[in-house]
Amino acid sequence: MVILFFVAALFAEVIGTLAGFGSSTIFLPIALFFYDFKTSLVLVALFHVFGSIGRITFFRQSIHWKLLLQFGLPSVIFTIIGALLVNYISQPLLKLILGVFLVVFVVSSLWKPQLRLKQNNQNSFLGGGLSGFFAGLIGTGGAIRSAFLTTFRLEKAVYLSTAAVISLAVDLTRIPIYLKNDFLPRELFVLVPFLFLTAIVGSFIGKKLVVRIPQELFRKWVLVAIGMVSLKFIIDGILFFSR
Numbered sequence: 001m002v003i004l005f006f007v008a009a010l011f012a013e014v015i016g017t018l019a020g021f022g023s024s025t026i027f028l029p030i031a032l033f034f035y036d037f038k039t040s041l042v043l044v045a046l047f048h049v050f051g052s053i054g055r056i057t058f059f060r061q062s063i064h065w066k067l068l069l070q071f072g073l074p075s076v077i078f079t080i081i082g083a084l085l086v087n088y089i090s091q092p093l094l095k096l097i098l099g100v101f102l103v104v105f106v107v108s109s110l111w112k113p114q115l116r117l118k119q120n121n122q123n124s125f126l127g128g129g130l131s132g133f134f135a136g137l138i139g140t141g142g143a144i145r146s147a148f149l150t151t152f153r154l155e156k157a158v159y160l161s162t163a164a165v166i167s168l169a170v171d172l173t174r175i176p177i178y179l180k181n182d183f184l185p186r187e188l189f190v191l192v193p194f195l196f197l198t199a200i201v202g203s204f205i206g207k208k209l210v211v212r213i214p215q216e217l218f219r220k221w222v223l224v225a226i227g228m229v230s231l232k233f234i235i236d237g238i239l240f241f242s243r
Contacts (some may be wrong), residue, residue, distance in 0.1 A: 006033055009198045013051045014242045016190065017206020018213075019225035020149070020163045021142025023143035023199075024048045025232070026151065038183040043191065045175050050196045052168035053202025059161035070124035072166045075145070076173045082136025083174040091138050096237025099146065100132060100231030105147050106223050117151040124148075128166070136177075143229045146222055156210065156218045 008030040014025025024044045056063075098177035117123045135141030145166065149159055178184070182220030213221065 005031070006194060006198050009195065010202045013047075013054075013199050013202025014206045014209070015225070016051055016142075017055055017160070017203050018209055019146065019222050020160045021146045021167070022225055022229060023051050023202075024142065025229050035188075038178070038181075039095060039185065039188065042175065042178040043188070043195070045171050045178065047195045047199055049168060049171045049175065051203055052164045052198030053169065054200045055160055055164035055207070056168065058194055058207040059157050059164065060154070060165075062157035062161045063165055064158050064162045065150070067119065067154075068162055068165055069122060070121055071128040071145075071149075071162075072169050074125045074128035075141075075170050076165055078132035079136040079141075079170045079173045080128045080177070082133040082138075083177040089137060091182065092237050092240035094134070095138060095233040096241075097234030098138075098235060099235075101103055102143055102226055103234065106227040106230065109150070109223050110220070111172060115155055119152040123152075123191040131166075132170055132173075135225070136174045138206040140172065142227050143233075149225055150219060150222055150226075156213070156215055159222075160210065180230060 009027055012023040012027035012030070015026055024047070028040055028044045031044055034040075035043065085234060100217060131141035131145035131148070133141070134144055142163075149160065149163055154162070210218070
Protein backbone atom coordinates (compact mmCIF):
# COMPACT_ATOMS: atom_id res chain seq x y z
CA MET A 1 0.00 0.00 0.00
CA VAL A 2 2.87 2.37 0.79
CA ILE A 3 4.29 1.73 -2.70
CA LEU A 4 0.97 2.79 -4.25
CA PHE A 5 1.09 5.95 -2.15
CA PHE A 6 4.46 6.96 -3.62
CA VAL A 7 3.59 5.89 -7.18
CA ALA A 8 0.57 8.19 -6.96
CA ALA A 9 2.82 10.95 -5.61
CA LEU A 10 5.23 10.55 -8.54
CA PHE A 11 2.39 10.71 -11.09
CA ALA A 12 0.95 13.79 -9.35
CA GLU A 13 4.28 15.62 -9.47
CA VAL A 14 4.84 14.90 -13.19
CA ILE A 15 1.39 16.31 -13.98
CA GLY A 16 1.96 19.20 -11.59
CA THR A 17 5.20 20.14 -13.32
CA LEU A 18 3.58 19.96 -16.75
CA ALA A 19 0.73 22.28 -15.70
CA GLY A 20 2.55 24.41 -13.15
CA PHE A 21 0.06 23.29 -10.50
CA GLY A 22 -2.17 20.37 -9.64
CA SER A 23 0.12 17.94 -7.83
CA SER A 24 -1.63 18.59 -4.51
CA THR A 25 -5.07 18.45 -6.15
CA ILE A 26 -4.30 15.01 -7.56
CA PHE A 27 -2.39 13.74 -4.57
CA LEU A 28 -4.68 14.92 -1.74
CA PRO A 29 -7.69 12.69 -2.61
CA ILE A 30 -5.31 9.71 -2.97
CA ALA A 31 -3.63 10.47 0.35
CA LEU A 32 -7.08 10.43 1.98
CA PHE A 33 -7.30 6.70 1.21
CA PHE A 34 -4.34 6.19 3.53
CA TYR A 35 -4.64 8.92 6.18
CA ASP A 36 -7.18 11.30 7.73
CA PHE A 37 -7.74 14.77 6.28
CA LYS A 38 -5.41 16.76 8.54
CA THR A 39 -2.56 14.26 8.19
CA SER A 40 -3.06 14.15 4.42
CA LEU A 41 -3.14 17.94 4.28
CA VAL A 42 0.30 18.34 5.83
CA LEU A 43 1.87 15.39 3.95
CA VAL A 44 0.65 16.80 0.65
CA ALA A 45 1.83 20.28 1.63
CA LEU A 46 5.32 18.92 2.38
CA PHE A 47 5.33 17.03 -0.91
CA HIS A 48 4.27 20.22 -2.66
CA VAL A 49 7.21 22.07 -1.10
CA PHE A 50 9.64 19.48 -2.42
CA GLY A 51 8.06 19.59 -5.88
CA SER A 52 8.31 23.38 -5.94
CA ILE A 53 12.00 23.13 -5.00
CA GLY A 54 12.51 20.78 -7.94
CA ARG A 55 10.77 23.11 -10.39
CA ILE A 56 12.66 26.14 -9.10
CA THR A 57 15.92 24.24 -9.54
CA PHE A 58 15.15 23.13 -13.09
CA PHE A 59 13.65 26.47 -14.28
CA ARG A 60 15.53 28.92 -12.00
CA GLN A 61 16.90 31.11 -14.80
CA SER A 62 13.39 32.19 -15.88
CA ILE A 63 12.00 33.51 -12.58
CA HIS A 64 10.09 36.81 -12.97
CA TRP A 65 11.18 38.62 -9.80
CA LYS A 66 8.88 41.66 -10.08
CA LEU A 67 5.79 39.51 -10.59
CA LEU A 68 6.99 37.27 -7.80
CA LEU A 69 6.84 40.16 -5.35
CA GLN A 70 3.51 41.53 -6.65
CA PHE A 71 1.79 38.14 -6.64
CA GLY A 72 3.69 36.31 -3.92
CA LEU A 73 3.39 38.78 -1.03
CA PRO A 74 -0.44 38.82 -0.94
CA SER A 75 -0.39 35.03 -1.43
CA VAL A 76 1.62 34.58 1.74
CA ILE A 77 -0.52 37.00 3.77
CA PHE A 78 -3.82 35.41 2.74
CA THR A 79 -2.44 31.90 3.14
CA ILE A 80 -1.99 32.61 6.84
CA ILE A 81 -5.57 33.85 7.05
CA GLY A 82 -6.90 30.78 5.22
CA ALA A 83 -4.89 28.31 7.31
CA LEU A 84 -6.14 29.89 10.53
CA LEU A 85 -9.74 29.52 9.32
CA VAL A 86 -9.55 25.81 8.39
CA ASN A 87 -11.72 24.78 11.33
CA TYR A 88 -14.30 27.56 10.87
CA ILE A 89 -15.33 27.79 7.20
CA SER A 90 -17.19 25.24 5.05
CA GLN A 91 -14.59 23.85 2.67
CA PRO A 92 -17.09 22.01 0.41
CA LEU A 93 -19.00 25.27 -0.21
CA LEU A 94 -15.80 27.12 -1.08
CA LYS A 95 -14.73 24.32 -3.43
CA LEU A 96 -18.08 24.52 -5.20
CA ILE A 97 -17.84 28.30 -5.62
CA LEU A 98 -14.23 28.10 -6.77
CA GLY A 99 -15.05 25.30 -9.21
CA VAL A 100 -17.85 27.28 -10.87
CA PHE A 101 -15.62 30.35 -11.17
CA LEU A 102 -12.81 28.36 -12.77
CA VAL A 103 -15.11 26.58 -15.24
CA VAL A 104 -16.38 29.97 -16.43
CA PHE A 105 -12.79 31.18 -16.73
CA VAL A 106 -11.62 28.14 -18.74
CA VAL A 107 -14.57 28.23 -21.15
CA SER A 108 -14.07 31.97 -21.67
CA SER A 109 -10.34 31.55 -22.27
CA LEU A 110 -10.78 28.75 -24.79
CA TRP A 111 -13.66 30.53 -26.52
CA LYS A 112 -11.74 33.81 -26.71
CA PRO A 113 -8.00 33.00 -26.89
CA GLN A 114 -7.17 36.72 -26.87
CA LEU A 115 -8.57 37.07 -23.34
CA ARG A 116 -5.93 38.47 -21.01
CA LEU A 117 -5.45 40.59 -17.91
CA LYS A 118 -2.98 43.41 -17.53
CA GLN A 119 0.03 42.39 -15.50
CA ASN A 120 -0.28 45.17 -12.94
CA ASN A 121 -0.28 45.56 -9.15
CA GLN A 122 -4.06 45.33 -8.79
CA ASN A 123 -4.50 42.09 -10.76
CA SER A 124 -1.42 40.53 -9.18
CA PHE A 125 -2.67 41.39 -5.68
CA LEU A 126 -6.13 39.97 -6.46
CA GLY A 127 -4.78 36.74 -7.94
CA GLY A 128 -2.18 36.30 -5.22
CA GLY A 129 -4.64 36.99 -2.43
CA LEU A 130 -7.33 34.63 -3.71
CA SER A 131 -4.93 31.78 -4.50
CA GLY A 132 -3.20 32.13 -1.13
CA PHE A 133 -6.48 32.14 0.77
CA PHE A 134 -7.68 28.95 -0.92
CA ALA A 135 -4.29 27.30 -0.49
CA GLY A 136 -4.39 27.90 3.25
CA LEU A 137 -8.03 26.92 3.64
CA ILE A 138 -8.57 23.91 1.36
CA GLY A 139 -4.98 22.87 0.72
CA THR A 140 -4.80 23.84 -2.93
CA GLY A 141 -4.69 27.27 -4.54
CA GLY A 142 -2.72 26.33 -7.65
CA ALA A 143 -5.68 26.31 -10.02
CA ILE A 144 -6.71 29.88 -9.33
CA ARG A 145 -3.05 30.99 -9.25
CA SER A 146 -2.55 29.47 -12.69
CA ALA A 147 -5.79 30.99 -13.94
CA PHE A 148 -4.45 34.47 -13.21
CA LEU A 149 -0.90 33.78 -14.38
CA THR A 150 -2.03 32.33 -17.72
CA THR A 151 -3.97 35.52 -18.49
CA PHE A 152 -0.67 37.41 -18.15
CA ARG A 153 0.57 35.38 -21.16
CA LEU A 154 3.91 34.44 -19.62
CA GLU A 155 6.42 32.31 -21.51
CA LYS A 156 6.12 28.74 -20.21
CA ALA A 157 9.46 28.61 -18.36
CA VAL A 158 8.74 32.00 -16.74
CA TYR A 159 5.26 30.82 -15.75
CA LEU A 160 6.49 27.53 -14.26
CA SER A 161 9.42 28.99 -12.34
CA THR A 162 7.53 31.99 -10.96
CA ALA A 163 4.51 29.87 -9.98
CA ALA A 164 6.85 27.44 -8.22
CA VAL A 165 8.46 30.15 -6.09
CA ILE A 166 5.06 31.58 -5.13
CA SER A 167 3.83 28.08 -4.33
CA LEU A 168 6.90 27.42 -2.17
CA ALA A 169 6.34 30.65 -0.21
CA VAL A 170 2.68 29.75 0.34
CA ASP A 171 3.49 26.23 1.54
CA LEU A 172 6.24 27.38 3.89
CA THR A 173 3.68 29.75 5.38
CA ARG A 174 0.93 27.24 6.05
CA ILE A 175 2.96 24.15 7.04
CA PRO A 176 4.18 25.56 10.39
CA ILE A 177 0.55 26.29 11.30
CA TYR A 178 -0.43 22.70 10.49
CA LEU A 179 2.53 21.28 12.44
CA LYS A 180 1.85 23.52 15.43
CA ASN A 181 -1.64 22.06 15.55
CA ASP A 182 -0.23 18.49 15.45
CA PHE A 183 -1.67 17.61 12.04
CA LEU A 184 1.20 15.16 11.39
CA PRO A 185 1.78 12.27 13.86
CA ARG A 186 5.46 11.86 14.77
CA GLU A 187 5.58 8.26 13.56
CA LEU A 188 4.89 9.46 10.00
CA PHE A 189 7.92 11.78 9.86
CA VAL A 190 9.80 8.83 8.35
CA LEU A 191 7.84 9.37 5.12
CA VAL A 192 9.26 12.86 4.57
CA PRO A 193 12.65 11.92 2.98
CA PHE A 194 10.90 9.57 0.56
CA LEU A 195 8.41 12.27 -0.38
CA PHE A 196 11.36 14.55 -1.13
CA LEU A 197 13.03 12.03 -3.48
CA THR A 198 9.72 11.27 -5.22
CA ALA A 199 8.98 14.96 -5.80
CA ILE A 200 12.44 15.69 -7.26
CA VAL A 201 12.23 12.74 -9.65
CA GLY A 202 8.72 13.76 -10.72
CA SER A 203 9.82 17.36 -11.33
CA PHE A 204 12.75 16.19 -13.43
CA ILE A 205 10.54 13.97 -15.60
CA GLY A 206 8.01 16.79 -15.99
CA LYS A 207 10.73 19.26 -16.99
CA LYS A 208 11.95 16.93 -19.74
CA LEU A 209 8.41 16.79 -21.13
CA VAL A 210 7.73 20.54 -20.85
CA VAL A 211 10.64 21.57 -23.07
CA ARG A 212 9.12 19.56 -25.92
CA ILE A 213 5.72 21.30 -25.81
CA PRO A 214 5.09 24.41 -28.02
CA GLN A 215 4.05 27.57 -26.15
CA GLU A 216 0.43 27.80 -27.38
CA LEU A 217 -0.16 24.09 -26.87
CA PHE A 218 1.28 24.47 -23.37
CA ARG A 219 -1.21 27.26 -22.59
CA LYS A 220 -4.13 25.08 -23.76
CA TRP A 221 -2.83 22.19 -21.69
CA VAL A 222 -2.79 24.40 -18.58
CA LEU A 223 -6.36 25.57 -19.28
CA VAL A 224 -7.56 21.97 -19.70
CA ALA A 225 -5.85 21.05 -16.42
CA ILE A 226 -7.58 23.96 -14.66
CA GLY A 227 -10.89 22.81 -16.14
CA MET A 228 -10.44 19.25 -14.87
CA VAL A 229 -9.59 20.48 -11.38
CA SER A 230 -12.56 22.85 -11.35
CA LEU A 231 -14.95 20.05 -12.33
CA LYS A 232 -13.61 17.98 -9.46
CA PHE A 233 -14.25 20.86 -7.08
CA ILE A 234 -17.83 21.16 -8.34
CA ILE A 235 -18.48 17.41 -8.07
CA ASP A 236 -17.03 17.29 -4.54
CA GLY A 237 -19.25 20.19 -3.50
CA ILE A 238 -22.41 18.73 -5.04
CA LEU A 239 -21.82 15.29 -3.50
CA PHE A 240 -21.28 16.83 -0.07
CA PHE A 241 -24.46 18.89 -0.13
CA SER A 242 -26.57 16.08 -1.63
CA ARG A 243 -25.95 13.78 1.31
